[in-house]
Amino acid sequence: MSLVKFNNGKSNALVPGIDDIFESFFNDSFLSDRMISRVPAVNICETENEYHIELAAPGLKKEDFKINLDRNMLSVSVEQKPQNAEESKKYNKREFNYTSFVRSFALPDSADNARIEAEYKDGLLSIVVAKKEEARSVSRQIEIK
Known part of the structure; x- marks a missing residue:
């Protein structure tokens, strides 16, 4: 099970939820853990x-x-x-x-x-x-x- 953060109230008019997926990927993933200064x-x-x-x-x-x-x-x-x-x-x-x-x-x-x-x-x-x-x-x- 994975926890996904969604931005309530903000959505892309053409593809709903796409912003939330990208934000979740860049803010809560393996990639962002490597980009954070330790x-x-x-x-x-x-x-x-x-x-x-x-x-x-x-x-x-x-x-x-x-x-x-x-x-x-x-x-x-x-x-x-x-x-x-x-x-x-x-x-x-x-x-x-x-x-x-x-x-x-x-x-x-x-x-x-x-x-x-x-x-x-x-x-x-x-x-x-x-x-x-x-x-x-x-x-x-x-x-x-």
Whole structure:
């Protein structure tokens, strides 16, 4: 049995359902699984004192990650060998499988490269990069004359 996604309300006037078949083929098939980039999703945000980088990487251990800093380039990589139990499983669909990847981030000049911390918890790698003291934003009210 295969699950097919249909676009309700959208149809080709000449051949009804043909758009749904093509959309299903390109979005939910073997072909699309090979076209998807196998890197974890990333959230990046900035606070007054820090930069926060979060990578969603379920199924890994903190020992699997390598975080390197080369000048202002922060790189997160994983190189993992598949285990025998994983090789024997027969997946119908597999959307997360991070056996190896590299994500690199160019840190701004305001980042304090000496104060970078990382934590991996519940499938989320969190990296906190402190800002340099002189780069922290100072907020104040500007008086209008």
